[in-house]
Amino acid sequence: MSRTTARSKSGAQSADAAKARAAARAPRRAATAPARLVVLVATRKGAWLLHGDRTRRTWKVDGPHFLGHTISHLQLDPRDGRTLLAAAKTGHLGPTIFRSTDLGRRWKEAGKPPAFAAPAPGGLPARSVDHTFWLTPGHGSERGTWYAGTSPQGLFRSEDGGDTWVPLPSVNDDPRFREWMGTVQDGTPDGPKLHSIIVDPRDPAHLMFGMSGGGVHESRDGGATWQTLIRGMEVVEGFDPGTVTFHDPHCVRLCPTQPDRLYQQNHCGIYRMDRTGDPAADTWQRIGRKMPRRVGDVGFPMVVHPRDPDTCWVFPMDAATVWPRTSPEGRPAAYVTHNAGRTWQRLDQGLPESQAWWTVKRQAMTVDAQPVPALYLGTSSGELWIGRDEGARWSLIARHLPEIYAVEVAELA
């Protein structure tokens, strides 16, 4: 049963509040006029593209693409608005990248997908890419550049639009990183991941990424050298937070209009970091302590507002006992803060009231950049939801899809 009727009044108030906030932000940073949107849905059994009208009311379904392939991530290149990359594998076949330059009408396999280098004699143990997990387009000034994160943890770069990929030895073959990554045996059942690859919009050489597990790291020289960014992050009770390998960031996001602010959903809470200019002083603040205690502050996705750096959303999950990874109490809800984490509000209008045991993976929740943004989330049960008015009112876009791994929304050229 959904909350659509029961809470329509509070939902209307939330929607009005979202529009008022959008109006208040307008003088600071004018949003663009409504654009044609496409929602990119990556699932355990293929990919779908949902083309929306300008009001986001009707959606035209295009798919399945790659039926039977596990698609970990599907991304549109914002620099041209038409090139798609898909990270794919099947249960038996090895990993690859598919590329389309016409919005998915035709796909071509990468000539050289991400693959680890051969080990140096007497050096670190050889590794093989199980799957590419994360795709990030490069800086706006570097057309054709992409980054990929893999399982087991590896960082790769393409400079030809995703056709050929080269490993970054400063991460993949560095003894310190390899110690922090651990082995596949040390990872979770789905495999350890390198994720949340971030390119600073002000500087193409300023890169960040997270590793589950293995901490948060940044480079100021295009990936030649790296520093850890873990100060203030907590680890599981009984372990030393000074040991990088114990840190498990689930999702890290940078605020596009205030790039010195980061938000993070971690295995051990929700965090914000405001850069000080002194890397040694940069500290994560656990803003999830203000979440309701019975819900907790563990989850996977982290979504930041396209214009307001004080607003972000999370989707908590049940992390009790054996980590069921379901919505707490079977009652799914997003939570939003509009003051950088000082207070949080529950956003559940339209979502099931009870007995809904799905959850949302780290890449499966996002937001568009329309004047009043909408949220989008894909569930482990194959439902795609839209949260209109910044998440104030949820409704289904699609259901009966395979388990959803990633959801992105993009503006078409």
Added chain:
Amino acid sequence: MKVLIPGALRSYTREGHVEAAGATLDEMFTDLDRRYPGLRFRVVDEQGQLRPNMRLFVNGAGVRDLRHPLRPDDFVAVVLALSGG
């Protein structure tokens, strides 16, 4: 030699039986990749290991070592392991 291609790889070959050359299984996959770019990496990883859950049979006998020698009249079957539910 003749090679039986599983359904999952026929997006590369477009047919179930193909011809290939090579003195070993490793060389056979290199030859197949020359004819059907991308095929080898789906079966053999970057460290030269047969991927988990893939099986190879030479004249009906299961083989995992890619250094296994081949003769021109051998029949190689590339098969996806069957299991699960």
